[in-house]
Amino acid sequence: KAGVTQTPRYLIKTRGQQVTLSCSPISGHRSVSWYQQTPGQGLQFLFEYFSETQRNKGNFPGRFSGRQFSNSRSEMNVSTLELGDSALYLCASSLGAQGAGYGYTFGSGTRLTVV
Protein backbone atom coordinates (compact mmCIF):
# COMPACT_ATOMS: atom_id res chain seq x y z
CA LYS A 1 0.00 0.00 0.00
CA ALA A 2 1.56 3.30 -1.09
CA GLY A 3 2.13 5.89 1.61
CA VAL A 4 1.73 9.64 1.48
CA THR A 5 3.83 11.06 -1.33
CA GLN A 6 5.15 14.60 -1.24
CA THR A 7 6.96 16.31 -4.08
CA PRO A 8 9.46 17.77 -4.41
CA ARG A 9 11.61 16.64 -1.47
CA TYR A 10 13.83 19.72 -1.56
CA LEU A 11 13.38 23.25 -2.88
CA ILE A 12 15.50 26.37 -2.85
CA LYS A 13 13.71 29.61 -3.65
CA THR A 14 14.53 33.31 -3.54
CA ARG A 15 12.71 35.85 -1.38
CA GLY A 16 9.65 37.20 -3.15
CA GLN A 17 9.09 34.13 -5.30
CA GLN A 18 6.19 31.76 -4.92
CA VAL A 19 6.20 27.99 -4.51
CA THR A 20 3.75 25.11 -4.95
CA LEU A 21 4.08 21.85 -3.03
CA SER A 22 2.22 18.67 -3.87
CA CYS A 23 0.82 15.83 -1.78
CA SER A 24 -0.80 12.55 -2.78
CA PRO A 25 -2.59 10.92 0.17
CA ILE A 26 -3.06 7.24 0.87
CA SER A 27 -5.69 5.77 -1.41
CA GLY A 28 -9.09 6.10 0.23
CA HIS A 29 -8.07 8.91 2.58
CA ARG A 30 -10.16 11.98 1.84
CA SER A 31 -8.70 14.23 4.53
CA VAL A 32 -5.39 15.95 3.86
CA SER A 33 -3.72 18.26 6.37
CA TRP A 34 -0.62 20.42 6.06
CA TYR A 35 1.86 21.31 8.79
CA GLN A 36 4.93 23.52 8.96
CA GLN A 37 7.85 22.29 11.08
CA THR A 38 10.64 24.60 12.21
CA PRO A 39 13.24 24.19 14.96
CA GLY A 40 11.85 27.18 16.86
CA GLN A 41 8.09 26.61 16.56
CA GLY A 42 7.84 22.85 16.10
CA LEU A 43 4.90 21.48 14.13
CA GLN A 44 2.20 24.03 13.41
CA PHE A 45 -1.10 23.36 11.67
CA LEU A 46 -1.62 25.14 8.35
CA PHE A 47 -4.93 23.81 7.01
CA GLU A 48 -7.04 20.74 6.36
CA TYR A 49 -8.99 19.73 3.29
CA PHE A 50 -11.76 17.20 2.99
CA SER A 51 -13.60 16.43 -0.24
CA GLU A 52 -12.10 19.52 -1.93
CA THR A 53 -13.25 21.86 0.88
CA GLN A 54 -11.04 23.61 3.41
CA ARG A 55 -12.50 22.66 6.78
CA ASN A 56 -10.00 24.23 9.12
CA LYS A 57 -7.23 26.79 8.92
CA GLY A 58 -4.34 27.58 11.24
CA ASN A 59 -2.96 30.95 12.21
CA PHE A 60 -0.87 31.70 9.13
CA PRO A 61 -0.97 34.73 6.82
CA GLY A 62 -2.98 34.71 3.61
CA ARG A 63 0.22 34.09 1.63
CA PHE A 64 -0.29 30.45 2.55
CA SER A 65 -3.06 28.78 0.60
CA GLY A 66 -4.04 25.35 -0.56
CA ARG A 67 -6.48 23.31 -2.51
CA GLN A 68 -7.62 19.75 -2.95
CA PHE A 69 -8.59 18.01 -6.15
CA SER A 70 -11.35 15.49 -6.78
CA ASN A 71 -8.84 12.62 -6.50
CA SER A 72 -7.91 13.90 -2.99
CA ARG A 73 -4.47 15.07 -4.09
CA SER A 74 -3.61 18.40 -2.50
CA GLU A 75 -1.35 21.33 -3.22
CA MET A 76 -0.22 24.16 -1.03
CA ASN A 77 1.06 27.46 -2.30
CA VAL A 78 3.16 30.10 -0.61
CA SER A 79 3.40 33.46 -2.35
CA THR A 80 5.89 36.26 -1.79
CA LEU A 81 8.30 34.02 0.07
CA GLU A 82 10.08 35.32 3.15
CA LEU A 83 13.23 33.98 4.82
CA GLY A 84 11.10 32.84 7.76
CA ASP A 85 9.16 30.49 5.48
CA SER A 86 12.17 28.17 5.39
CA ALA A 87 10.88 24.97 6.96
CA LEU A 88 9.92 21.35 6.50
CA TYR A 89 6.39 21.24 5.12
CA LEU A 90 4.56 18.06 6.01
CA CYS A 91 1.43 16.62 4.49
CA ALA A 92 -0.68 14.11 6.42
CA SER A 93 -3.65 12.05 5.36
CA SER A 94 -6.26 10.45 7.54
CA LEU A 95 -9.21 8.10 7.27
CA GLY A 96 -11.18 9.86 10.01
CA ALA A 97 -11.25 12.57 12.64
CA GLN A 98 -8.27 13.09 14.94
CA GLY A 99 -10.66 13.65 17.83
CA ALA A 100 -11.76 10.05 17.39
CA GLY A 101 -8.16 8.87 17.47
CA TYR A 102 -7.67 7.90 13.84
CA GLY A 103 -4.14 9.25 13.60
CA TYR A 104 -2.23 10.68 10.69
CA THR A 105 0.01 9.13 8.11
CA PHE A 106 2.63 11.72 7.26
CA GLY A 107 4.64 12.09 4.10
CA SER A 108 8.41 12.59 4.20
CA GLY A 109 7.98 16.31 3.74
CA THR A 110 9.28 19.02 1.45
CA ARG A 111 12.31 20.91 2.77
CA LEU A 112 11.95 24.52 1.59
CA THR A 113 14.88 26.88 1.87
CA VAL A 114 14.34 30.56 1.10
CA VAL A 115 17.49 32.56 0.33
Place this chain on the structure above:
Amino acid sequence: TQLLEQSPQFLSIQEGENLTVYCNSSSVFSSLQWYRQEPGEGPVLLVTVVTGGEVKKLKRLTFQFGDARKDSSLHITAAQPGDTGLYLCAGASSGGYNKLIFGAGTRLAVHP
Protein backbone atom coordinates in the same frame (compact mmCIF):
# COMPACT_ATOMS: atom_id res chain seq x y z
CA THR B 1 -5.29 28.56 23.09
CA GLN B 2 -4.51 24.90 23.63
CA LEU B 3 -0.90 24.07 24.49
CA LEU B 4 0.92 20.81 25.13
CA GLU B 5 4.05 20.97 27.25
CA GLN B 6 6.43 18.12 26.69
CA SER B 7 9.33 17.20 28.97
CA PRO B 8 12.19 16.64 29.02
CA GLN B 9 13.30 18.42 25.87
CA PHE B 10 16.45 16.31 25.55
CA LEU B 11 17.37 12.90 26.93
CA SER B 12 20.70 11.12 26.51
CA ILE B 13 20.92 7.68 28.08
CA GLN B 14 22.80 4.40 27.87
CA GLU B 15 21.40 1.27 26.28
CA GLY B 16 19.34 -0.73 28.78
CA GLU B 17 18.12 2.23 30.83
CA ASN B 18 14.45 3.08 31.34
CA LEU B 19 12.95 6.51 30.60
CA THR B 20 9.68 8.40 30.76
CA VAL B 21 8.53 11.31 28.62
CA TYR B 22 5.70 13.55 29.83
CA CYS B 23 3.08 15.54 27.98
CA ASN B 24 0.92 17.99 29.96
CA SER B 25 -1.82 20.48 29.24
CA SER B 26 -4.48 22.51 31.01
CA SER B 27 -6.89 21.58 28.21
CA VAL B 28 -8.93 18.43 27.77
CA PHE B 29 -8.29 16.42 24.62
CA SER B 30 -10.47 13.85 22.90
CA SER B 31 -7.47 11.87 21.84
CA LEU B 32 -3.76 11.96 22.52
CA GLN B 33 -1.29 10.61 19.98
CA TRP B 34 2.40 9.81 20.09
CA TYR B 35 4.66 9.99 17.06
CA ARG B 36 8.33 9.28 16.46
CA GLN B 37 10.29 11.23 13.87
CA GLU B 38 13.70 10.49 12.41
CA PRO B 39 15.89 13.11 10.68
CA GLY B 40 14.67 14.06 7.21
CA GLU B 41 11.43 12.10 7.54
CA GLY B 42 7.86 12.75 8.59
CA PRO B 43 6.53 11.65 12.00
CA VAL B 44 5.33 8.06 12.30
CA LEU B 45 2.31 7.28 14.46
CA LEU B 46 3.09 5.04 17.43
CA VAL B 47 -0.22 5.00 19.29
CA THR B 48 -3.46 6.84 19.90
CA VAL B 49 -5.29 6.88 23.24
CA VAL B 50 -8.85 8.11 23.55
CA THR B 51 -10.15 7.01 26.96
CA GLY B 52 -9.13 8.66 30.23
CA GLY B 53 -6.92 6.30 32.23
CA GLU B 54 -6.18 4.18 29.17
CA VAL B 55 -2.88 2.30 29.06
CA LYS B 56 -1.47 0.84 25.85
CA LYS B 57 1.65 -1.24 25.41
CA LEU B 58 3.70 -1.58 22.26
CA LYS B 59 6.55 -4.03 22.98
CA ARG B 60 8.88 -2.06 25.30
CA LEU B 61 6.82 1.15 25.05
CA THR B 62 3.97 1.91 27.47
CA PHE B 63 1.62 4.83 26.86
CA GLN B 64 -0.80 6.25 29.40
CA PHE B 65 -3.60 8.81 29.06
CA GLY B 66 -4.43 10.72 32.23
CA ASP B 67 -7.81 10.21 33.90
CA ALA B 68 -8.83 13.79 33.11
CA ARG B 69 -7.54 13.50 29.51
CA LYS B 70 -5.18 16.44 29.99
CA ASP B 71 -1.88 14.60 30.15
CA SER B 72 -0.05 11.56 28.87
CA SER B 73 3.22 9.71 29.37
CA LEU B 74 5.45 7.44 27.33
CA HIS B 75 7.64 4.97 29.17
CA ILE B 76 10.38 3.01 27.42
CA THR B 77 11.84 -0.02 29.14
CA ALA B 78 15.39 -1.16 28.42
CA ALA B 79 16.03 1.45 25.74
CA GLN B 80 17.96 0.41 22.62
CA PRO B 81 19.93 2.53 20.13
CA GLY B 82 17.12 1.94 17.63
CA ASP B 83 14.83 3.97 19.92
CA THR B 84 16.82 7.12 19.13
CA GLY B 85 14.68 9.85 17.58
CA LEU B 86 12.32 12.76 18.22
CA TYR B 87 9.20 11.78 20.17
CA LEU B 88 6.17 14.01 19.71
CA CYS B 89 2.90 14.04 21.58
CA ALA B 90 -0.14 15.56 19.91
CA GLY B 91 -3.64 16.28 21.14
CA ALA B 92 -6.89 16.49 19.25
CA SER B 93 -10.15 18.14 20.21
CA SER B 94 -13.60 16.76 19.56
CA GLY B 95 -15.81 18.13 16.81
CA GLY B 96 -14.56 16.15 13.86
CA TYR B 97 -11.81 18.61 13.02
CA ASN B 98 -8.62 17.04 11.74
CA LYS B 99 -6.24 19.29 13.60
CA LEU B 100 -3.57 18.26 16.08
CA ILE B 101 -1.77 20.41 18.64
CA PHE B 102 1.81 19.16 18.89
CA GLY B 103 4.19 19.32 21.81
CA ALA B 104 7.69 20.63 21.16
CA GLY B 105 9.12 17.10 21.22
CA THR B 106 11.66 15.09 23.21
CA ARG B 107 14.91 14.34 21.45
CA LEU B 108 16.13 10.94 22.69
CA ALA B 109 19.62 9.58 22.14
CA VAL B 110 20.38 6.04 23.27
CA HIS B 111 24.09 5.18 23.32
CA PRO B 112 25.43 1.62 22.97
